[in-house]
Amino acid sequence: MIYRLISQLGQSVRNWLEELGLAIRTLIAILLAGLGLWRRPRLVTTQIHFIGNYSLVIILVSGLFVGFVLAYQGYYTLNRYGSESALGLLVALSLARELGPVVTALLFAGRAGTSLTAEIGLMKAGEQLAAMEMMAVNPLQRVLAPRFIAGLIAMPILAALFTAMGVFGGYLVGVQLIGVDEGSFWSQMQGGVDLWEDIGNGIIKSIVFGFAATFIAIYQGYQAQPTPEGVSRATTRTVVLSSLMVLWLDFVLTALMFK
Amino acid sequence: MNYNVGLPKTPPAVTNLVEINNLHFSYGTRPILTDLTMQFPRNKVIAVMGGSGSGKTTILRLIGGLIAPNAGQISLLGETIAKANSDALYQQRRKMGMLFQHGALFTDLTVFENVAFPLREHTDLPESLLHDMVLLKLNAVGLRNAAQLKPSEISGGMARRVALARAIALDPQLIMYDEPFAGLDPISMGVTANLIRELNDALGSTAILVSHDVNESFAIADYVYFLSQGAIVAQGTPSEMLASEHPYVQQFVNAKPDGPVPFHYPGNTFAQDLGLGGKA
Numbered sequence: 176m177i178y179r180l181i182s183q184l185g186q187s188v189r190n191w192l193e194e195l196g197l198a199i200r201t202l203i204a205i206l207l208a209g210l211g212l213w214r215r216p217r218l219v220t221t222q223i224h225f226i227g228n229y230s231l232v233i234i235l236v237s238g239l240f241v242g243f244v245l246a247y248q249g250y251y252t253l254n255r256y257g258s259e260s261a262l263g264l265l266v267a268l269s270l271a272r273e274l275g276p277v278v279t280a281l282l283f284a285g286r287a288g289t290s291l292t293a294e295i296g297l298m299k300a301g302e303q304l305a306a307m308e309m310m311a312v313n314p315l316q317r318v319l320a321p322r323f324i325a326g327l328i329a330m331p332i333l334a335a336l337f338t339a340m341g342v343f344g345g346y347l348v349g350v351q352l353i354g355v356d357e358g359s360f361w362s363q364m365q366g367g368v369d370l371w372e373d374i375g376n377g378i379i380k381s382i383v384f385g386f387a388a389t390f391i392a393i394y395q396g397y398q399a400q401p402t403p404e405g406v407s408r409a410t411t412r413t414v415v416l417s418s419l420m421v422l423w424l425d426f427v428l429t430a431l432m433f434k
Numbered sequence: 435m436n437y438n439v440g441l442p443k444t445p446p447a448v449t450n451l452v453e454i455n456n457l458h459f460s461y462g463t464r465p466i467l468t469d470l471t472m473q474f475p476r477n478k479v480i481a482v483m484g485g486s487g488s489g490k491t492t493i494l495r496l497i498g499g500l501i502a503p504n505a506g507q508i509s510l511l512g513e514t515i516a517k518a519n520s521d522a523l524y525q526q527r528r529k530m531g532m533l534f535q536h537g538a539l540f541t542d543l544t545v546f547e548n549v550a551f552p553l554r555e556h557t558d559l560p561e562s563l564l565h566d567m568v569l570l571k572l573n574a575v576g577l578r579n580a581a582q583l584k585p586s587e588i589s590g591g592m593a594r595r596v597a598l599a600r601a602i603a604l605d606p607q608l609i610m611y612d613e614p615f616a617g618l619d620p621i622s623m624g625v626t627a628n629l630i631r632e633l634n635d636a637l638g639s640t641a642i643l644v645s646h647d648v649n650e651s652f653a654i655a656d657y658v659y660f661l662s663q664g665a666i667v668a669q670g671t672p673s674e675m676l677a678s679e680h681p682y683v684q685q686f687v688n689a690k691p692d693g694p695v696p697f698h699y700p701g702n703t704f705a706q707d708l709g710l711g712g713k714a
Contacts, residue, residue, distance in 0.1 A: 204519075306538035309498050310552045310600075311527035313519075317555075 208316035222325030242344020260359035266345030275338035280384035284417030288392035295396025296406035330385025457506035484661035531601035591622030
């Protein structure tokens with residue numbers, strides 16, 4: 176009984192290490208394949224357009240609503256201490272340092288990530304990747320690397336748009352609806368938000384999240400079983416793994432950036 | 435009694451474009467191909483026939499370097515097929531074209547762009563010349579006027595012909611066809627069979643035709659290999675195969691439900707499953 180448990184545990188660890196090794200090898204291969212893309216920037220720009228389009232509406236709408244809620248909740252707390260004039264600062268810091276990158280990454284994983292996984296998985300199931308191989312075209316370079324680089328570029332842009340919409344949402348509720356002084360709202364924000372400490376760290380987070388979420392999405396698609404169930408499972412795994420990875424990375428990065 | 439027409443006879447004595455020697459391949463512990471030796475001479479259409487699961491498609495994937503053999507050797511123009519993801523393998527693949535069973539067209543591209551794909555990837559042709567070349571290829575398969583359609587807007591037979599135009603876009607020396615007749619209506623089947631033969635003669639290429647359609651394959655093939663359970667059981671010209679008395683060839687060519695390939699999946703007898711004590 177004990178031996179069987181130990182054996183099963185060993186097998187699980189071995190499988191996990193094998194999977195990790197394969198993922199790292201694939202990542203290195205994608206990065207190397209991506210080096211050749213400077214000669215064909217159109218492959219990347221097309222994907223930035225697609226990935227951006229996939230997620231733009233949901234990111235903007237979510238950013239607006241998160242801003243609305245932040246303003247209400249922030250006002251509720253700040254008003255207790257007579258500090259409602261700092262509402263703009265609270266909204267901006269919350270979004271730039273934390274909510275912008277994290278929520279954008281979670282939405283990105285759910286929207287663009289699943290699309291990427293399903294698209295690549297179906298290309299595999301339809302033998303399109305094998306056909307590409309047989310045409311002496313490396314699918315890592317032609318399909319995976321452009322999508323990976325595009326995700327890496329699109330993610331900080333989407334996070335910035337989310338944050339901007341959130342601030343606008345906070346302004347609408349805080350200033351226009353609740354009646355916080357407009358001058359205090361913007362001046363506190365301008366004076367309290369540090370370009371590097373707050374916005375810079377937020378950008379670093381969004382790049383790291385973009386790296387993780389996009390790689391998980393394309394890797395799951397590439398390794399999917401070429402069947403409808405296989406693609407379906409891979410798509411689900413993309414959302415679960417990306418979300419957990421983003422939250423874990425957020426904790427690690429916040430701990431490293433915290434002073 | 436030796437039913438193998440010509441075994442171990444070799445195909446007509448011309449230079450072989452592809453050679454397979456003592457090949458073994460298995461998925462995990464399940465053997466798929468055992469001690470396989472085949473020759474594919476230049477400018478010929480060679481059919482590889484056999485039932486489902488006999489290892490036909492695996493041979494094409496091995497020649498294309500999509501999978502690697504466990505033992506034995508595959509060579510193209512005298513050079514062993516290179517290892518996966520190597521530059522040498524990509525160079526060898528530029529001499530190959532492959533028609534996949536369901537076409538494997540890129541669904542986000544038009545028919546024109548599908549055929550243009552290998553040309554765009556491997557050549558720096560000016561757009562006007564590329565346009566003319568694509569139209570030539572599409573004209574050869576009779577689909578010049580479907581150039582602007584998407585794969586979702588054409589029939590399965592047309593998709594197969596577009597894939598054929600794409601496979602020959604770079605005028606490969608070797609064209610591999612994986613079940614090109616599967617699921618086609620009789621007209622499309624005849625059109626596809628004629629195209630395979632005519633294109634092969636026009637391009638001077640070598641065709642490996644994996645199929646289980648007897649009539650079409652025998653009509654266009656120069657030589658036939660019969661495969662069963664991963665091994666060659668018979669080989670010869672189509673007329674030799676038609677005259678063969680090998681039980682497997684007989685069953686296959688005449689579509690008999692029972693023979694060396696049993697109707698029932700191996701296992702217990704019906705009586706045993708009913709608990710009547712019958713023996714297998």
